[in-house]
Amino acid sequence: MSVLQPDQFLTSVLAIDLDELMAKGYDAILIDLDNTVLPRLTDVVPPEIVAWVEQTKARGFTFCMTSNNWHERCHRAAAQLDIPLICKAMKPCPIAFWLACRRHGLKRKTTMVVGDQLFTDVLGARLGGFKVIMVKPLAEYDLPHTLFLRKFERFFIGGLEPLR
Numbered sequence: 679m680s681v682l683q684p685d686q687f688l689t690s691v692l693a694i695d696l697d698e699l700m701a702k703g704y705d706a707i708l709i710d711l712d713n714t715v716l717p718r719l720t721d722v723v724p725p726e727i728v729a730w731v732e733q734t735k736a737r738g739f740t741f742c743m744t745s746n747n748w749h750e751r752c753h754r755a756a757a758q759l760d761i762p763l764i765c766k767a768m769k770p771c772p773i774a775f776w777l778a779c780r781r782h783g784l785k786r787k788t789t790m791v792v793g794d795q796l797f798t799d800v801l802g803a804r805l806g807g808f809k810v811i812m813v814k815p816l817a818e819y820d821l822p823h824t825l826f827l828r829k830f831e832r833f834f835i836g837g838l839e840p841l842r
């Protein structure tokens with residue numbers, strides 16, 4: 679499998695099939711922040727995503743947020759969701775994913791990376807040896823360099839439609 683290919687491509691984290699993940703033995707999720715759980719230009723995680731995180735935790739999943747962001751908004755969002763945070767993650771460098779596993783006693787084989795960007799979340803997960811679910815970004819707006827990279831994303835996964 680290509681390092682620039684997610685294991686699944688979904689419309690949103692809400693479309694993740696927890697039963698399927700549990701059946702495959704997954705028990706942890708390393709989740710991206712911006713445009714995965716928190717739309718750009720907002721400071722509050724949408725209630726349906728807060729509810730999804732709560733339900734997922736209740737099913738026994740351990741979360742850690744791994745974000746390249748380091749501003750106050752990532753600390754606020756992690757606090758809102760009550761999950762640990764590794765900021766300045768420097769994805770696609772996989773060090774933050776490995777650090778999250780070490781810090782929280784997670785196994786790489788049973789941990790799923792989830793994020794909205796091919797060249798940070800997906801590539802980082804692949805380089806680190808993780809399975810990865812890519813989701814569509816919550817908002818069209820993003821940082822200029824991210825919007826630039828999205829043009830290249832289309833080159834690699836342009837024809838790929840979300841599974842659900």
Ligand SMILES: [Mg+2]
Pocket residue numbers: 710711712713714793794795
């Ligand atoms: Mg993101």
